[in-house]
Amino acid sequence: MITKDLLSFLDESTCCFTAVRNVVGRLEAAGFRRLDMSRKWPVIHEGAKYYVVKNDSAVFAFIAGNDITAGFKIISAHSDSPCFRVKPQPEMAGGGGCLRLNTEVYGGPILYTWFDRPLSLAGRVVLRSDDPLHPVTRIVDLQEPLLVIPHLAIHFNRSVNDGNPLSKQRDMMPVLGFLKEGMEKEGLLVKVLARALECAPGDILDFDLCLYPVEKSCLTGLDKEFISAARIDDLEMVHAGLSALLVSAKDEPQQPMTRVLAVFDNEETGSGTKQGAASPVLLSVMRRLNENLGGNEDTFQQAVANSFMVSADNGHGLHPNYESKQDPTNHPILGRGPVIKSNANCKYMTDADSSAVFRMICDKAGVPVQTFVNHSDVAGGSTLGNILTSQIELRGVDMGCPQWAMHSCRETAAVADHIYTVRAFTTFYNL
Ligand code: ZN
Numbered sequence: 001m002i003t004k005d006l007l008s009f010l011d012e013s014t015c016c017f018t019a020v021r022n023v024v025g026r027l028e029a030a031g032f033r034r035l036d037m038s039r040k041w042p043v044i045h046e047g048a049k050y051y052v053v054k055n056d057s058a059v060f061a062f063i064a065g066n067d068i069t070a071g072f073k074i075i076s077a078h079s080d081s082p083c084f085r086v087k088p089q090p091e092m093a094g095g096g097g098c099l100r101l102n103t104e105v106y107g108g109p110i111l112y113t114w115f116d117r118p119l120s121l122a123g124r125v126v127l128r129s130d131d132p133l134h135p136v137t138r139i140v141d142l143q144e145p146l147l148v149i150p151h152l153a154i155h156f157n158r159s160v161n162d163g164n165p166l167s168k169q170r171d172m173m174p175v176l177g178f179l180k181e182g183m184e185k186e187g188l189l190v191k192v193l194a195r196a197l198e199c200a201p202g203d204i205l206d207f208d209l210c211l212y213p214v215e216k217s218c219l220t221g222l223d224k225e226f227i228s229a230a231r232i233d234d235l236e237m238v239h240a241g242l243s244a245l246l247v248s249a250k251d252e253p254q255q256p257m258t259r260v261l262a263v264f265d266n267e268e269t270g271s272g273t274k275q276g277a278a279s280p281v282l283l284s285v286m287r288r289l290n291e292n293l294g295g296n297e298d299t300f301q302q303a304v305a306n307s308f309m310v311s312a313d314n315g316h317g318l319h320p321n322y323e324s325k326q327d328p329t330n331h332p333i334l335g336r337g338p339v340i341k342s343n344a345n346c347k348y349m350t351d352a353d354s355s356a357v358f359r360m361i362c363d364k365a366g367v368p369v370q371t372f373v374n375h376s377d378v379a380g381g382s383t384l385g386n387i388l389t390s391q392i393e394l395r396g397v398d399m400g401c402p403q404w405a406m407h408s409c410r411e412t413a414a415v416a417d418h419i420y421t422v423r424a425f426t427t428f429y430n431l
Contacts, residue, residue: 002243002422003227003415007217009239010229014122015210016057016079016265017139019235023059023079023242023263027051030246032061037284044292047254052285056124056137057265058275060285061242063249065258068295071306072286074260074394075244075425076277076384077237077313078267081230082107082407084114084172086121086209091185092173099185100173101147103211107268111166113409114211118145119174123209125193128202135205138197145214146192147174174211213409225335225415232403232411236418237312238263240401244425252430257306258289259429267313267384277384283391308357309396310428311349311385312421314413315339315372317402330373332402335414337368338421341383341398348398349385358397358424365427367420370402 013019046066122141217229266276374380
């Protein structure tokens with residue numbers, strides 16, 4: 001049930017904008033109400049359920065606790081995934097009368113995995129309005145297969161399988177079709193968007209558009225134990241956090257601590273935007289909440305000191321073909337439970353204290369837990385937790401589900417780990 005729900009969530013969440021739209025839809029259906037940072041907030045009562053959207057691509061949902069100093073229980077994840085973004089004035093002629101779209105790489109995708117797949121476009125289109133400071137934003141998902149990045153035939157490069165460096169500008173341009181007689185290439189994409197949005201092409205001022213593969217998610221393996229899908233990093237954790245929050249809202253309408261789900265954007269490019277974890281966006285939401293619950297700076301500082309964050313971003317599971325890439329004693333296996341990620345140089349926020357907290361939560365939930373540390377000769381990644389602590393000095397743990405092929409166009413994770421993680425998150429929110 002939860003697995004089926006994850007697959008449809010992944011299929012509908014084709015980019016950060018549609019992901020946030022889907023999170024918001026589910027929050028609204030569960031009785032959460034929208035608050036706007038640019039407007040006055042109402043007096044917030046214990047147990048009230050609200051959310052704030054930032055830049056259409058980040059969302060912060062909370063259930064107000066009934067003890068203002070008891071603190072925040074936060075689960076954070078990110079809405080963005082590596083992909084290709086469409087450049088302005090993207091129409092480009094190609095050989096044989098082909099029309100291509102000029103794109104730019106977003107984050108760190110494995111380029112090879114994007115070849116020869118039916119691709120579509122999703123994102124945000126911004127339209128003219130009467131108020132120059134406030135244009136109209138529309139979220140769009142064309143859904144139809146529309147583009148393909150064709151690979152060069154092996155006959156033109158016999159050594160392709162011996163390693164083939166790729167140029168992001170030359171090799172990765174998607175083809176949109178043929179330019180027909182008398183067809184203007186300039187503005188063609190805008191016309192396609194205008195048709196989809198039923199607006200005049202002249203009203204479209206700009207867009208943030210991502211390419212995405214249209215093939216649906218599915219289960220694979222002898223016992224259907226694997227999830228094969230795009231954007232598992234990190235929408236699997238967004239889905240787990242959201243599912244847990246909604247279950248917890250029903251199980252325990254009132255709690256001393258405020259429960260928070262924080263979905264940031266731009267983790268894949270270093271989090272350095274107003275909607276990213278390096279900005280004060282979550283801190284601002286927490287402060288506004290404290291004030292509208294009737295608190296002051298002193299109650300807020302007590303609340304922060306009593307808080308705990310689970311920074312949820314998937315980790316690397318042991319790859320059956322590359323065992324030597326992993327740490328000799330800390331190599332999580334797919335299907336054997338969520339992973340606590342730690343790093344001696346503090347790339348993760350985990351320490352012995354916060355790891356102990358997460359272990360006890362998993363114990364209580366009856367969930368096995370694994371550990372991940374980088375092989376000492378391999379430089380690892382970083383994630384939300386340690387970046388966020390430059391804004392708020394929170395206690396917290398970095399964790400995630402183990403997965404294969406992180407940043408591939410199509411990634412693999414385990415069904416069991418998702419079920420375990422939702423259970424652990426629900427236990428955390430219900431503590
Ligand atoms: Zn991630």
